[in-house]
Every structure is written in C-alpha cells, then in structure tokens.
Amino acid sequence: MKKQVIIALGREFGSGGHYVGEKIAEYFGITYYDRRILEDIAEEKNIRIEYLEKYDEQRRNVFFSRSVKGYTNSIEEIVAEMQFEFLRKKAASGESFVIVGRCADEVFRGDERLVSFFVLGDLEDRIQRVSKQHNFSREEAAAMIARHDKSRKKYHNRHSEVKWGDSRGYDLCINSTRLGIDKTAKLLEAFIQERTGLEPAKK
Amino acid sequence: MVVAQVLAVVIFIAMFVLVVMEKIERQYLTLGCGAVMILVVFGIVMHSPDAIWKTLNFSSFFQPDFWYTASEAAESSSGINWATIVFILGMMVMVEGMAKAGFFRWLCLALAKLVHYQTIPLFITFMILSSLLAMFIDSITVILFLAAVTVELAKLLQFNPIPMILSEIFCANLGGSATMCGDPPNIIIGTSLGYSFTDFLVNTGLIAGVGLVAVIFYFFFAYRKELASAGGGNVDLSTMPSPTSAIGSKRDFAFSCVIFAAAVALLATHSATGLTVALIGLVIAVVTLVVFWKDALELLKKVDYKTLLFFVGLFIVVGGLEQTQVLEVLAGFIGQISGGNLKLMVAIIIWLSAIASAFVDNIPFAATMIPVVKTLAAAQGVDPSTLAWGLAMGTDIGGSATPIGASANVVGTSVASRNGYFIDWKNYCKTAVPATVIVVTISMVIIFVRYC
Numbered sequence: 001m002k003k004q005v006i007i008a009l010g011r012e013f014g015s016g017g018h019y020v021g022e023k024i025a026e027y028f029g030i031t032y033y034d035r036r037i038l039e040d041i042a043e044e045k046n047i048r049i050e051y052l053e054k055y056d057e058q059r060r061n062v063f064f065s066r067s068v069k070g071y072t073n074s075i076e077e078i079v080a081e082m083q084f085e086f087l088r089k090k091a092a093s094g095e096s097f098v099i100v101g102r103c104a105d106e107v108f109r110g111d112e113r114l115v116s117f118f119v120l121g122d123l124e125d126r127i128q129r130v131s132k133q134h135n136f137s138r139e140e141a142a143a144m145i146a147r148h149d150k151s152r153k154k155y156h157n158r159h160s161e162v163k164w165g166d167s168r169g170y171d172l173c174i175n176s177t178r179l180g181i182d183k184t185a186k187l188l189e190a191f192i193q194e195r196t197g198l199e200p201a202k203k
Numbered sequence: 204m205v206v207a208q209v210l211a212v213v214i215f216i217a218m219f220v221l222v223v224m225e226k227i228e229r230q231y232l233t234l235g236c237g238a239v240m241i242l243v244v245f246g247i248v249m250h251s252p253d254a255i256w257k258t259l260n261f262s263s264f265f266q267p268d269f270w271y272t273a274s275e276a277a278e279s280s281s282g283i284n285w286a287t288i289v290f291i292l293g294m295m296v297m298v299e300g301m302a303k304a305g306f307f308r309w310l311c312l313a314l315a316k317l318v319h320y321q322t323i324p325l326f327i328t329f330m331i332l333s334s335l336l337a338m339f340i341d342s343i344t345v346i347l348f349l350a351a352v353t354v355e356l357a358k359l360l361q362f363n364p365i366p367m368i369l370s371e372i373f374c375a376n377l378g379g380s381a382t383m384c385g386d387p388p389n390i391i392i393g394t395s396l397g398y399s400f401t402d403f404l405v406n407t408g409l410i411a412g413v414g415l416v417a418v419i420f421y422f423f424f425a426y427r428k429e430l431a432s433a434g435g436g437n438v439d440l441s442t443m444p445s446p447t448s449a450i451g452s453k454r455d456f457a458f459s460c461v462i463f464a465a466a467v468a469l470l471a472t473h474s475a476t477g478l479t480v481a482l483i484g485l486v487i488a489v490v491t492l493v494v495f496w497k498d499a500l501e502l503l504k505k506v507d508y509k510t511l512l513f514f515v516g517l518f519i520v521v522g523g524l525e526q527t528q529v530l531e532v533l534a535g536f537i538g539q540i541s542g543g544n545l546k547l548m549v550a551i552i553i554w555l556s557a558i559a560s561a562f563v564d565n566i567p568f569a570a571t572m573i574p575v576v577k578t579l580a581a582a583q584g585v586d587p588s589t590l591a592w593g594l595a596m597g598t599d600i601g602g603s604a605t606p607i608g609a610s611a612n613v614v615g616t617s618v619a620s621r622n623g624y625f626i627d628w629k630n631y632c633k634t635a636v637p638a639t640v641i642v643v644t645i646s647m648v649i650i651f652v653r654y655c
Contacts, residue, residue, distance in 0.1 A: 045623035064628060066607040067225060068343065069507065071617035073606040075627060078620045 005030070005096045005196045006111065008104035010118040010156070010164065013148035014126030014141070016181040017119040021100040023185035024192065029201025031097040033087075041082050055079040057101060059154035080159060096198070101152070105169060106160035115192050116170045119184065122177040171195070204527065207248045211527040214240050215571075218520055219563065230509045233516025240523035251526070258282035258522035270482045281525050281574070283518040286394040286481040287387070288511055291341075293484025294384065297462055298344050299502045300491040304459040307336075307348035308449035315352070316446055320360055322433040326367050326426075327419060329353065333371040334378030334415050338385045338408075339467055342375040342611035349375075350618040357624075359443060362433030365624050366426035369631065372615040373418060373603050373638050379611075380599035381411035383480070384470055387514075388569030388598040390480065392591055395573045399474030406592045407599075410649050414600070414642040421641060425634045458494045462487065514566070521570045530571065534578035545585050546655045549593045550647060552576070556597025557643045561604035569598045589654040596646035604639040606631045 011017025025032035065074035131141035162169030218236040260282035318324035357364035379386030383393040541547035580587035602609030
C-alpha cells in the first residue's frame, strides 16, 4: 500500500501557491484540494455553494459573534469547521492529498503524515501575476492582494496558535519569485520525496 | 474614593471588552479581573480588608440562612453569590443525569409522535415544550436537544427547520423568565434580593404566560408561508425514530424523572418549607450522584465548571463596583432622570436591560443592575420588587433579540448552521426583534397596570 502523505500549502495571494499545489499533486498522482472542497460539502449537506463561498476563509466578526460551550453563531467559523471536518475524514480514509489553505497546517499539526509549506513572493512579482490573471490595473491588483492577504492572515491566526507565514510553523517557507513557479514546485516535490519516501506517479 | 471608583470602572469595562474579544477563556478573564479588583482597588487603594471579606462572602456558607430560612425573605448579601453557584452546580449535575438517561430526547420524540409529526402542531408543541422545560432546566440544554431533534425531524419530514428553531429559542428564553431558576439573571436577582420561586411564578411567570400566547400567534403568522409549504406528504411515518430508542436504561430513566419531579416540587414549595435554593441544589446533586453512582465521576466531570468560575469572577468584579459605590452613582442618575416617577423608572430599567442584553451577556448585566435596583428603590422609596420584575423581564427577553444576546440563541443557531441550515443576523433578527419588542412591551404594560 502506498504511503499516506498530507501536503498542506499556505500561500500569499498571487504567489502562485495554487499552481504549485496542483503541480505537486499531479507529480505524485494524489488528490488536489482547494476551495473546491466546498462543492463536496455543499452536496453532502445540501447547501447552496454560493453560501459557503461567501464565508470561505473569512474571519468571524468579533462584535457580531459569540461562542458558548464550543458552539458559535459565526457562520464563518462553522464553514471553517465543516472544512476541517472534511479534511479529517479524508485523512482518516487513508487518502493522500495536497490541500491549499484552509488552515490545514494547523488541522494536522503534530501528525507525522503532514508536510507543510508556505509559498510567498515578492510584491512586485505578485502584482504582475494578479494584474495579468484578472486583467487589472496595477493599483487594483495591489489592493486585491492586500485585501486577500489580510483576510487570510486573520482567518489563519484565529484558528492557529502559529502565525500565518511564520517560518517556525512550516516545514519549509519558499519565495516563488526566486526560482519561478515551476522550479519552486520541483524543489518542493524533491523535498517531499526525500522526507516521506513518496514515489512519483507512473506516467 | 474617586481613584478607587475610576479603577473599578476601568476593570469592569476591560472585563467586558475582553469577554467580547474571546481571546482568553471568559472564566480566566473574570477571575483575573476579580483578582486585580481585590489587589489593586480593595488592597492598594482602599486598604480595606473588610471590603475583600465582604466581596468574597465565604462567611455566607456558615450562616444558617444560607441553607434554611425561617422567614419568607432570604437575607440579601453582596459580593460572591454562593447560593447561585451552589444551586446552578446542583442543577447541572441533575441535567447531566437526565441527559444520560435519554429524558430530553425521549420527551421531544414522544411529543412529535403524539402530534403525528404534522408540521403546524409540531411547531406549536415544541414552542410550548421549550418554554415549559426552560422554566426549570437551563435554556442551553433545552435548545441543544430540541434543535437537534427538530433538525432530525426536518430532514426526515422534508421541512425547513429554521422557523421552528428560531421560535424554540425565543420560547426557551421566555420560559426562563417565568421562574427563579429558569434563567441565571433570575436566580441572581432572587437570591440577592430575597425572592422565592413562588414570587417569580406569580409575577414574571404571569407575564411570561401572556407573552407566550402572544408569541405563538406572532411566530405562527410570521412563518405561516413556510409552515404551509412544509412537509413532503409522502413520508413513511414508520421510519421515524421511536421515542423509546432514546432510553438506554429504564431504571435510570425512571429515576431521572423522579428526581426532576422532586426538584420541581422542592422549588415550588421552598418559600413554605424554608429550604433555600442552595440547599435544594445540593440535595438534588447528591441524590443524582447516589442514584447514578456508577457514572457519578463522569457526571461530575461533565459539570460546566468554567461557567461556575466565570460567575465567581464576575461577582467579585461587580462587588468592586458595589463597594466603591459606583453603582449608587448610576442609581442616582436613573432616579434623577425619572424624577421619582415609578413608571418612568420601570420603563428605563426594562428597556435599558432589554437593549443592553440584546448585545452583551445578560448575566453580568443583571449582576451589575441588582445593586442599582436596590439603591434606587431605597432612595426613591419604591418597592424594589417592581423594579426587580422589570429587570428580570428586560434582561431575560432582551437577550432574544439578536443571535448573540443569550446562550440559547448561540447554541440553537449553531446547531442549525452545522447541519447546513445557516442562520445569519438578518434571518434571525427579522422575526426575533419584533417578537422581543412585543413581549417587552407586554411586560412593561403588565407591570404598569399591576404595580404602578
């Protein structure tokens, strides 16, 4: 039986983290999860997907939410917990996968199957990528990056003891600007192979 | 004294803000703020061992009145309200025993079966059940079981459970206002001001009864479209969960029913028997632990000590406001605005309590307002009970207005959302705010007519 590996990948907005994650999953022939897990949750619980997307990776509003005995009225936190539960179930089923975001580094912290990365990038490089991808002006791209990074940071730090992007919380932090996205993915694949012994998928 | 007052207010506000932030568990916050209050305000600024001793209030355990009172009115004291702590601890042990025996789930399923799983009768039955149970059991437990069964039935019978859960939440808070033991603010008001179970039942209980009739009609009309379109029609009723499936052990179930009935009887007669709520709580806990002796350790472990510690810290902080006479300033202010007019005083207290409780935890609010009510009544020469009923109804019902106003709201909306039936602020407030305004207005009018 193939060894089980859970690869958690945190990322700055526009750093190419998604693409790196997809490349790694393809290389090892394992499942790739990102916000698409919402589709599975929506189907399982019979919820409208747009509703889940609205609250995905968002931080609770401190003045409009309260917790009582582990219960919370914050839909942001409930959607986050649904995703954590989904990931735990997948891990328990023995499946290997790459998961981008969703605080997976925290969900599986201490688990020996976990390999965690954080992909960052130079701001200028990220602005170029985002403006090209979304056909945005430089200012629009910079604003979008700032907004998403702020939201991801708050979301992550709400659920995790380790701060978002703090190198002490990940196996490896890497700046994708230095090597470019493809080579960054290659480097991480080599790291995973060395650390876990996971073999690449046969072509 | 001014320095002590300013510091006491700063500690109190800091505690409130930190509780809202939820960065640190709330029991550590109140205990921490309580410790600062004792050390800095009472110790360093006031040099008053007497204030520390009065606030810690350990001596109350050794007073006969704490356990048995010959006169109808119990002694009122300031500082840590140990009677509340002991009573709530006892009720928590009993409720854990009842939950383990399957009592709540059995009751919900049995009533659903009784009304043949029809949506509208189920809707009304669960509202009444929620109110009746919440008169004696904490509203979190009531909603936890009711909302879970509602979601389960909604999936089987194919209806949207949100209208039903929102109505159940409102009724749990309303039911809690009817008795001394229904909602924590009431038990604090009762033990601090010396009112009995019967006092509450004939005063707030009557108001809650009228309010319940009004909200049943209100929620029925508010949700009439959803209720009319509910139900698949082709559901096989034999697939419904059987009430008896909820019962693990018949012996445990029978005993839990007897203990619950005995607790209700003891509470209902405590002004006549002289047994205090602290003694009743202790007896209930001991009997439950003896009956469930095999699971006694498990039941004790399940007790929510965090909430009890939260109360202890809270009482110390409020004791700080009391000892530094800050609350007398607030009482004087209300007295000044009302100009000695009792109706205006009641209106201010009930609406201030309702609006504040809609956004902040109603327990600290009630604990803070009790000394205000006492001082205000003494200064203006009015009956404190009139203001106390206003305070009880305002805090208990005001908490229903928003998803964060009371614990039952948080638990109920959370259970629904976890099952995919999301309840956001807009959904919640759309029906809860008008219902709250209706019941608070009814309460105010009844208090005006009966006592002013």
